[in-house]
Every structure is written in C-alpha cells, then in structure tokens.
Amino acid sequence: DAGVTQSPTHLIKTRGQHVTLRCSPISGHKSVSWYQQVLGQGPQFIFQYYEKEERGRGNFPDRFSARQFPNYSSELNVNALLLGDSALYLCASSLAAGLVEAFFGQGTRLTVV
C-alpha cells in the first residue's frame, strides 16, 4: 500500500506569489494534518482536517488556508508568500481524528526568493 504522498517535492516561488501544496493520505485514513518545519526546528501545526471539516488550526496568518476533498486528499494554499514561508511542509494522515498514530509524507520543500 502507498504511504502518504505529497506533491510537488520541491518548489521555488517569488515573494507575493501564491502556492498550492497537495497531499494524498494513506488509503482508509480520513484525517489529514499540515505542518510547517523551518530549518533547524521541529514541525509546527498548521491545520487538521477530518471528514472534510477543519478540526483545528495553528497560530498561522489567514494567508494560509486548506481544504479536504471527498476522497480525503487535501490542499494547503498560501497566499502573498513571504521569505519566511520558506520551509518544509509536511502532511500527516491518521485513521481518525484522534491521534494514536500519524504517518507523514516526504514533504514539500518550498523556497521563497
């Protein structure tokens, strides 16, 4: 079975642009969460979606938004990119909303120039 897949793996954008990152969870998993990992730090929670509804949001500006589709895949959108948005963006999937195990994808490395 395929694990969590994220696309693209690498991305370079210019300040002020918009970006969309995609995530497909493990088959049968209904919860998807997004994390931002800045170089040298642990991941920081951005969003959790379960059954297509937002279940939690971290301390990120409104430039960050996400959604989950009927097939449980998810998109993370970031508008008006800043240099500080450069990071590894990780998607995690879990079977249900309550976390006992959370499996991560390989991440999307975003560079804003």
Next chain:
Amino acid sequence: AQKITQTQPGMFVQEKEAVTLDCTYDTSDPSYGLFWYKQPSSGEMIFLIYQGSYDQQNATEGRYSLNFQKARKSANLVISASQLGDSAMYFCAMRDVTGGGNKLTFGTGTQLKVEL
C-alpha cells in the same frame, strides 16, 4: 500549554552500542500520547514508537523502546544495537488537543550520529 523538551541537540554513539535520547514533557491533561519520529536528511518523518499515558507497559518496537517515567514526565527513546542507518534527527512529540483538533507538539529534536 503542552510542551516537549529535548535537551540534547546532538549525540554520538558507536555502532552496535545502545543510545538513549532524552525527552521530557509538560501537560495538565491526564490523557495524552507520546510519539517518537526519525527524520533522515531526506525530510520524511518516520514514525517509530507510541506510548499512551495509561499504557501499563513501556512501548517497544524492534530495536526501539520507550523508557516512560510518568512521575518524572519523561519519555526517553532507547535505540539498541545502533546501526549507521540510524544517523538522523529524532523528534519527540505529544498529542495536543488544546485549541481544537488533534495535533502533535514537537520538541526541537536531537541529531544522532552513529560512528564506526
């Protein structure tokens, strides 16, 4: 607020030796879960082991075991018989339900280097 503390920025261990990576946590929630992840230079976070706050026994998964001391609020990861492929960043994390949703609060990580 929930907090995870990893006080070892870097650790060295010789191949085939055991190593302990420290993790302490702070929470007022009586029900919580603790996770350890491995992150190689490729970036993927690899799930290693999970310990629930009500689990009676310490969790084990192959060469990984979790030394869970509830009274001390510590959840140290023990890797036995270290291998060169164990060289990576290791993160301790806690399930956090404050503010809505279920999320992981991570520590700052420990960089492990396994030497010949």
